[in-house]
Amino acid sequence: xxxxxxxxxxxxxxxxxxxxxxxxxxxxxxxxxxxxxxxxxxxxxxxxxxxxxxxxxxxxxxxxxxxxxxxxxxxxxxxxxxxxxxxxxxxxxxxxxxxxxxxxxxxxxxxxxxxxxxxxxxxxxxxxxxxxxxxxxxxxxxxxxxxxxxxxxxxxxxxxxxxxxxxxxxxxxxxxxxxxxxxxxxxxxxxxxxxxxxxxxxxxxxxxxxxxxxxxxxxxxxxxxxxxxxxxxxxxxxxxxxxxxxxxxxxxxxxxxxxxxxxxxxxxxxxxxxxxxxxxxxxxxxxxxxxxxxxxxxxxxxxxxxxxxxxxxxxxxxxxxxxxxxxxxxxxxxxxxxxxxxxxxxxxxxxxxxxxxxxxxxxxxxxxxxxxxxxxxxxxxxxxxxxxxxxxxxxxxxxxxxxxxxxxxxxxxx
Amino acid sequence: xxxxxxxxxxxxxxxxxxxxxxxxxxxxxxxxxxxxxxxxxxxxxxxxxxxxxxxxxxxxxxxxxxxxxxxxxxxxxxxxxxxxxxxxxxxxxxxxxxxxxxxxxxxxxxxxxxxxxxxxxxxxxxxxxxxxxxxxxxxxxxxxxxxxxxxxxxxxxxxxxxxxxxxxxxxxxxxxxxxxxxxxxxxxxxxxxxxxxxxxxxxxxxxxxxxxxxxxxxxxxxxxxxxxxxxxxxxxxxxxxxxxxxxxxxxxxxxxxxxxxxxxxxxxxxxxxxxxxxxxxxxxxxxxxxxxxxxxxxxxxxxxxxxxxxxxxxxxxxxxxxxxxxxxxxxxxxxxxxxxxxxxxxxxxxxxxxxxxxxxxxxxxxxxxxxxxxxxxxxxxxxxxxxxxxxxxxxxxxxxxxxxxxxxxxxxxxxxxxxxxxxxxxxxxxxxxxxxxxxxxxxxxxxxxxxxxxxxxxxxxxxxxxxxxxxxxxxxxxxxxxxxxxxxxxxxxxxxxxxxxxxxxxxxxxxxxxxxxxxxxxxxxxxxxxxxxxxxxxxxxxxxx
Numbered sequence: 001x002x003x004x005x006x007x008x009x010x011x012x013x014x015x016x017x018x019x020x021x022x023x024x025x026x027x028x029x030x031x032x033x034x035x036x037x038x039x040x041x042x043x044x045x046x047x048x049x050x051x052x053x054x055x056x057x058x059x060x061x062x063x064x065x066x067x068x069x070x071x072x073x074x075x076x077x078x079x080x081x082x083x084x085x086x087x088x089x090x091x092x093x094x095x096x097x098x099x100x101x102x103x104x105x106x107x108x109x110x111x112x113x114x115x116x117x118x119x120x121x122x123x124x125x126x127x128x129x130x131x132x133x134x135x136x137x138x139x140x141x142x143x144x145x146x147x148x149x150x151x152x153x154x155x156x157x158x159x160x161x162x163x164x165x166x167x168x169x170x171x172x173x174x175x176x177x178x179x180x181x182x183x184x185x186x187x188x189x190x191x192x193x194x195x196x197x198x199x200x201x202x203x204x205x206x207x208x209x210x211x212x213x214x215x216x217x218x219x220x221x222x223x224x225x226x227x228x229x230x231x232x233x234x235x236x237x238x239x240x241x242x243x244x245x246x247x248x249x250x251x252x253x254x255x256x257x258x259x260x261x262x263x264x265x266x267x268x269x270x271x272x273x274x275x276x277x278x279x280x281x282x283x284x285x286x287x288x289x290x291x292x293x294x295x296x297x298x299x300x301x302x303x304x305x306x307x308x309x310x311x312x313x314x315x316x317x318x319x320x321x322x323x324x325x326x327x328x329x330x331x332x333x334x335x336x337x338x339x340x341x342x343x344x345x346x347x348x349x350x351x352x353x354x355x356x357x358x359x360x361x362x363x364x365x366x367x368x369x370x371x372x373x374x375x376x377x378x379x380x381x382x383x384x385x386x387x388x389x390x391x392x393x394x395x396x397x398x399x400x401x402x403x404x405x406x407x408x409x410x411x412x413x414x
Numbered sequence: 415x416x417x418x419x420x421x422x423x424x425x426x427x428x429x430x431x432x433x434x435x436x437x438x439x440x441x442x443x444x445x446x447x448x449x450x451x452x453x454x455x456x457x458x459x460x461x462x463x464x465x466x467x468x469x470x471x472x473x474x475x476x477x478x479x480x481x482x483x484x485x486x487x488x489x490x491x492x493x494x495x496x497x498x499x500x501x502x503x504x505x506x507x508x509x510x511x512x513x514x515x516x517x518x519x520x521x522x523x524x525x526x527x528x529x530x531x532x533x534x535x536x537x538x539x540x541x542x543x544x545x546x547x548x549x550x551x552x553x554x555x556x557x558x559x560x561x562x563x564x565x566x567x568x569x570x571x572x573x574x575x576x577x578x579x580x581x582x583x584x585x586x587x588x589x590x591x592x593x594x595x596x597x598x599x600x601x602x603x604x605x606x607x608x609x610x611x612x613x614x615x616x617x618x619x620x621x622x623x624x625x626x627x628x629x630x631x632x633x634x635x636x637x638x639x640x641x642x643x644x645x646x647x648x649x650x651x652x653x654x655x656x657x658x659x660x661x662x663x664x665x666x667x668x669x670x671x672x673x674x675x676x677x678x679x680x681x682x683x684x685x686x687x688x689x690x691x692x693x694x695x696x697x698x699x700x701x702x703x704x705x706x707x708x709x710x711x712x713x714x715x716x717x718x719x720x721x722x723x724x725x726x727x728x729x730x731x732x733x734x735x736x737x738x739x740x741x742x743x744x745x746x747x748x749x750x751x752x753x754x755x756x757x758x759x760x761x762x763x764x765x766x767x768x769x770x771x772x773x774x775x776x777x778x779x780x781x782x783x784x785x786x787x788x789x790x791x792x793x794x795x796x797x798x799x800x801x802x803x804x805x806x807x808x809x810x811x812x813x814x815x816x817x818x819x820x821x822x823x824x825x826x827x828x829x830x831x832x833x834x835x836x837x838x839x840x841x842x843x844x845x846x847x848x849x850x851x852x853x854x855x856x857x858x859x860x861x862x863x864x865x866x867x868x869x870x871x872x873x874x875x876x877x878x879x880x881x882x883x884x885x886x887x888x889x890x891x892x893x894x895x896x897x898x899x900x901x902x903x904x905x906x907x908x909x910x911x912x913x914x915x916x917x918x919x920x921x922x923x924x925x926x927x928x929x930x931x932x933x934x935x936x937x938x939x940x941x942x943x944x945x946x947x948x949x950x951x952x953x954x955x956x957x958x959x
Contacts, residue, residue, distance in 0.1 A: 052896040054865055054874075054914035089865070089916035093872070097443055105431035106440040112432050113459065276458060279465045302912035313913075345470050353893050355468060360432035363466055 007032065007040045007318070011179050011393045017386035019293070019396075020335065023323035031309040038178075038316040039300075039309075042323035044330035044347070046307050050319060051352035055302040058354060059088050060183050062299040064314025079195040080233050083241035085354060086297075092353065098230050099238050102219025103154075104360065112360045115150075119364060122149055123372040124411045131408050135383070138373070138401035143254035146369055150361065151246025155239060156208055156215025161200070168197050169247045172240075176394040178296055183316060186297075197240040198233075205235060216242065245358060252291035252397025253366045257282070258373055259401055260289055260337055262382050267339050271374040278367040281339040285366070286325075286348025288337050293322040293396045295350060321347040322396075378406040415454055416475050416570035417464075418549055421446065422811035422839050423471040425892045426848060430463035430472060438463060444890045445848035447556045450549055451566035475570035497830045506606060507825055510535040513595055513603050515585045516611030516751075517541025519549065520790030520813040522569055524609050525577055527821035537577040538603055540595065544582030545636060547571070551810055553639035554661050555843055558668035560647055564640035585612070588758035590777075590786070606785065607824050610755070610767055610775065611817065613791040614748035614808060619656075624718040629726030629741045633661060634748070642743065646672055650740035653677070654729050656715050658685030660842045662745030663698065667844040670705045677708040677737060679715055682929050690855055690887055692927030694875050697868050697889065701845045718742055748808060750792050756954070760786065763939055765806040766794045771833035773820035778940070778952045787824055789816040795834055799902065800857050800884070809840040837899055841892075847871065850892050852899045853885030860923040862909045865916045866891060874898065877926060878908025 004012070006026045010019050023042060026032065030043040041047055050056050059082070084095040101107040126142050136142075152159045172193045175186040205221060212218035217239055223229040230238060261268040271277050298317040303310055311317070325346045326334040349356035356362070373380075383402035390399045417437070419430075426444035430437070437460055438448045452460060464472040499507065512528060514521045517539045525537055541547070548567040556562040580597065587596035594602040616632035619625035629650075631642045646653070646669065653669045655662045658680030669676040682688060684695030685702060702709045710731070717730040729737050750766045760783070761768040761776035767788045768776045773795070775786040788795075790813040794804040819834040826832075842849040855861075858877035866873035866889075874894055877885035882905045886898035901910065909923045944950035 049897070049900065052894060054894055054897060054916070055912055057915055090870075090872075093916075100443070105428050105435065106442055109431055109435040109439065113435050276461065279458075279461050283465050301914060343470050344465075345468065349468065351468060355427055360429055360466070363429075363433070363462070367462075 005032075005034060007034055007038075011177075013389070013391045013393075016389040016391065016393065016396060019322070019393075020326060023320065023326060026320065026323055027327060030307040031311065033309075038318060039311045040318045040320060041306075042320040042327075043307065044324040044327035047319045047321065047324040047347060048351055049306065050298075050304075050317065051350060051354075053304065055300060055304055056317065057088050057299045057301050058086050058092070058297070060086070060187060060297055060299055060316075062301055062314065063183060063316060064312075079191040080198045080237040080240070083237045085241060085245075085357075089353065094227070095230065095234060095238065096353075096357065097227070098223065098225070098234075099216075099220065099242075099357065101223055101225055102216050103357075107225070112364065115361075116364060116368070119150065119368045120372070122146060123369050127372060127376050127408060128411065133405070133408065135402060135404050136377075138258045138403055139251065139255050139398055140400065142369060142373065143258070143401070144251045146254065147250035147362075147365055148247055150365060151243060154216055154246070154361075155243060156213055156217040157201075157204060157243065165197060165200060165243065166247075168193050168200075169244045172197070172244045173248045173392060173395050176296060177392050178318070179393070183297055194237065194240050197243065198236040201236045201239050201243075202232075205232070205239075242358070246361075248395050249291045249358075250362045250365050252395060253282075253285065253362060254369045255398045255401050256289035256291065256396075257285045257366055257370050258403075259382070259385075259387065259398060260285060261370065261374065262380060262403070263385070264337055267337070268374055268380075270339070271371060275371045275375070277339055278371045280341065280344070282363055282366045282370070283344045283346060283348075284337060284339050284341050287331070287341070287344060287346030288325070290322050290325060290346070290348040291395060291397060292348070292350075292356075293320070293394055295319040295321060296394060321350065376409045376411065377403065378409055380405050415452055415457060415460065416568050417448065417450055417452065417460060418473050418569055419446065419448055420471040420473070420811070420814070421551065421841050422809075422814075423469045424841075425469055425896075427468045429466040429468065433466055434459035434463040441843060442846040442848065442890065444892050445843040445846060447552070447561070447843060449556070449562050449566065450552060451562075451568055473570055475572055497827065499827060503825075503827055506535065507532060508534050510606045511538070511604060512536070512607050512609070512824065513538045513540065513605035514609040514611060515540045515595055516609075516613055516790065516792070517543070517547050517579070517581060518611070518613055518790070518813075519547065519569065519810065520611040520613065520817040521609070522547040522571060523814050523817035524611065524789060524821040525575055526571060527818045528824065529575060531822055531825050533825055535606075537575070538580065538605075539577050540580040540583060540585055540597065540603065542582070542584040543635060546581070548636055550634070553636065554633050554664040555668060557639045558633075558643050558646060558665060559671050560643060564636045564643060567636065585754050588755055588760070590759050590783075593785070608786050609817075609820055609824065610786065610788045610792060611790045611813075612751040612754070613813075614750045616744070617746045617749050619718065619742075619744045619746075621718070624720070625744070626724075627718060627720040627726040628724055629739075630718060630744065631741065632744050633665060642741075645741050646674060650674065652737065652739045652741075654679070654715070654737065654739040654742040655745055656742060657745035657747070658682070658698075658702075658709070658711070659688060659745060659747065660686065660840075660844075662743065663702065663844045664842060665743050665745060666702060666707050667705070670707060670845070675706075675708070677710065677739070678702065679713045679731065680709070680711045681714050683711055683927070685709065685711075687927070687929055688856075690851070690875075690926075691858075691861065691877075692929075693861055693868070693924060694855075694887055694889075695927070697871055697873075698844075698849075701847060701871060705845045715742075748791070750806075752792060762954075763794070765804070766792045768794045768804060771795060771798075771835065772823045772831045773816060773834060774823075778954065780952070787820040789813065789820040797838075797854075798835065799837070799905070800854055803857075805838065805854065807838050809838060811839045812836065837902055839899075848890050848892055849887070850895055851885065851887045852895050853877065853883075853902045855885040855887055855926065856928055857884045858926050858928075860908065861926040862921050862923040863918055864910055864921065865894060865914060865918075867918055876901070876908065876910060878923070881908055882906065883908045883910065 026042040032040045175190040208218045220235040349359045381404045387398040431440045437452045547569045584598040616634035653676045655678045685698040687695040714732040719728040752762045769788040773787045774782045796802045815836045861877045872890045875887045883901040
């Protein structure tokens with residue numbers, strides 16, 4: 001049994017609580033080849049270069065199959081098309097533009113900013129419900145329900161159906177974990193999950209078509225823009241993507257954020273006094289404890305020379321965002337949490353054409369949730385440090401984050 | 415508040431437009447316009463937008479923000495140990511006198527950088543306009559449409575700059591030996607080191623009488639833009655734009671956005687032909703015509719005709735036709751502001767003041783001066799990537815970068831000087847499209863479309879010269895340009911021969927179709943006197959300055 005590579009050690013759930021020393025080790029070889037031919041890229045400049053390199057594809061059909069590997073069987077009915085996150089231009093650009101139309105600029109610029117009062121209201125409600133408690137689970141009580149409520153409302157999905165798609169969303173992100181199978185095996189699983197989510201969303205889509213609302217799903221289905229609209233399958237695929245992504249990422253940003261604040265009580269206190277600190281603080285969190293630790297499943301379309309290595313055409317790539325965001329070549333004192341770090345071009349949302357679609361929403365959600373938590377939790381103490389983590393190495397975050405408090409302050413009390 | 419966005423860096427992530435939608439607007443998916451001086455009440459939103467910018471291109475006031483540079487970690491610095499200053503150098507940094515002539519983008523950026531780099535001596539800025547430094551790119555875009563007022567374009571800086579300002583005063587001359595700048599008001603300003611950043615001005619309509627007709631405008635200064643905006647807001651019958659370069663095209667775009675009829679005349683085969691060539695220029699032409707511009711290429715204006723009251727009424731064209739117009743915008747390029755240096759003994763031509771890669775001005779004999787520096791539109795600098803040819807650039811990004819380099823070198827010993835080797839980069843926003851360019855497209859003998867297509871008007875065109883990549887131009891594809899800049903840096907082979915996303919089925923290099931450079935009137939500029947090598951010296955003969 002060969003010794004586990006650094007990347008394999010990162011994937012090991014035993015190292016989930018603190019993978020950062022392993023990332024530092026990984027950066028000593030900016031572009032590292034794994035035994036299965038996957039290339040792991042861990043330094044800032046190289047990651048940024050590859051995210052802007054048109055020779056890198058997000059479409060895994062461009063994989064050159066390793067000799068001897070068996071193709072995974074195609075099971076079940078043909079599912080939904082891949083969403084734009086797994087497509088290349090021009091399809092990616094067309095779909096992402098169409099998805100953007102009811103969501104943000106240039107067509108609907110004010111939508112997310114206008115949500116702010118309602119976002120505050122929603123968090124306030126979640127925290128009000130905790131009144132009288134002496135122990136709260138930041139994940140279960142705030143960090144999870146908040147983004148789920150938001151994505152449901154935005155998409156036009158009934159919040160009460162959450163139990164129906166919660167497991168599907170979990171199954172969907174499990175396929176981002178490289179330990180759960182080869183790229184093809186994980187794709188097959190993802191396709192099945194997507195098909196099931198698609199079935200659920202299809203019934204919803206019919207209802208929205210009969211009575212369109214101001215939600216994204218209605219917007220996608222009834223769009224009358226100059227460049228046409230998405231096909232029904234594309235709508236379902238896009239909606240499934242946004243539902244899963246809205247579910248499984250911001251929860252970690254808020255939970256990792258609260259954990260970091262509790263480990264830096266001085267910063268927690270500052271945030272309570274200066275809510276505006278939440279703005280740079282969330283950027284620093286995205287650098288320091290990013291919810292998406294790495295981007296798996298990119299593929300090279302040509303031989304790429306980078307950092308003294310040639311990555312052959314057709315190789316799978318893993319871009320280690322969390323390692324790049326702590327690269328000392330780019331960030332001063334990278335292992336220090338500095339809430340007002342200047343010039344913070346972190347990789348928390350990726351870069352290039354696949355830059356996180358929901359980033360503006362995630363930012364506002366995290367800024368508001370963390371500010372409210374800082375203002376309303378009285379004397380919070382971590383019950384366990386480190387807390388238990390979810391096993392997923394890609395979307396990394398605590399399973400629970402138990403905190404003891406002396407009480408919950410009333411809303412609006414500073 | 416004052417905000418400036420480095421649109422050279424911007425890749426169109428639109429985070430700002432999400433988070434502060436009344437300040438930052440995306441024209442299309444990739445083209446950003448913004449209000450430079452928004453209401454203070456929007457401060458929190460703007461802070462959100464600035465923090466969220468993935469490329470950190472938004473600067474809000476405050477000392478040195480514009481001069482911010484990506485960190486240079488200790489281990490990345492050359493292993494020479496700490497920079498040692500001689501006593502004289504240290505004394506200069508503590509209490510020397512630096513004068514900057516030109517108080518626009520390059521001048522202000524240099525001033526900020528000098529303070530950021532620890533200059534504690536006296537700092538004087540001299541500008542011929544009576545205004546605080548302001549940003550020009552908005553003047554041909556969001557100012558003309560009336561969204562942003564012309565006087566709401568001020569550049570951010572803080573009082574900590576601690577400078578003496580001489581605004582509204584023109585520099586008239588330079589006494590190199592006496593180390594003095596001569597001002598139009600009769601004052602003389604003493605310096606130890608000088609930065610020349612006097613930029614360029616709009617080339618006026620050559621016929622003075624026609625140029626003074628009411629309705630004949632240029633766009634270069636705040637006042638120009640304010641005046642043209644007023645003219646456009648009065649709903650003129652038809653606007654004529656003379657010249658289809660970037661400024662002219664942007665003005666035409668603003669007119670169409672306002673719903674005004676507009677005619678563009680362009681001497682060359684297409685708009686933008688001088689900067690990008692006819693192949694890409696044809697896309698710009700189609701874009702204009704699609705937006706309802708009456709575009710006339712291969713045509714020049716021979717005469718502007720006014721009525722008895724001195725108001726513009728009609729334009730006469732080289733093809734014999736005429737057109738009734740109420741406004742004519744003269745967009746025929748720029749003239750560098752070098753007249754004040756005519757007798758200074760510096761290497762001055764119509765292309766500006768020549769300097770080396772450290773921004774040291776050359777004197778008339780071609781010797782590098784020790785204490786005179788140049789930056790911005792008025793500088794000419796040799797670029798190794800382009801066969802060490804002197805480049806005269808009129809780019810926002812070059813003004814900023816070169817000003818920072820010049821400022822650093824003004825304070826640094828020889829061993830710690832930085833060479834100005836930035837790849838030229840510029841952008842334009844017109845007809846809802848974001849156009850970005852890296853490298854020098856005119857330095858090419860072929861181009862190939864590597865991503866997208868001319869028909870879609872979303873593409874990357876790569877330019878090559880003698881088998882290497884020298885430039886790339888992107889229409890609505892700002893996120894890929896970084897990669898192509900890397901190809902230029904690496905002198906990568908042309909045409910590129912690898913597979914990419916969004917690759918056209920066929921990649922055939924074609925000539926870029928630049929117009930033949932009109933041979934300028936062969937005017938003498940200098941004569942050389944002296945027989946022996948050691949006694950030969952240059953003397954100016956003025957025919958064109």
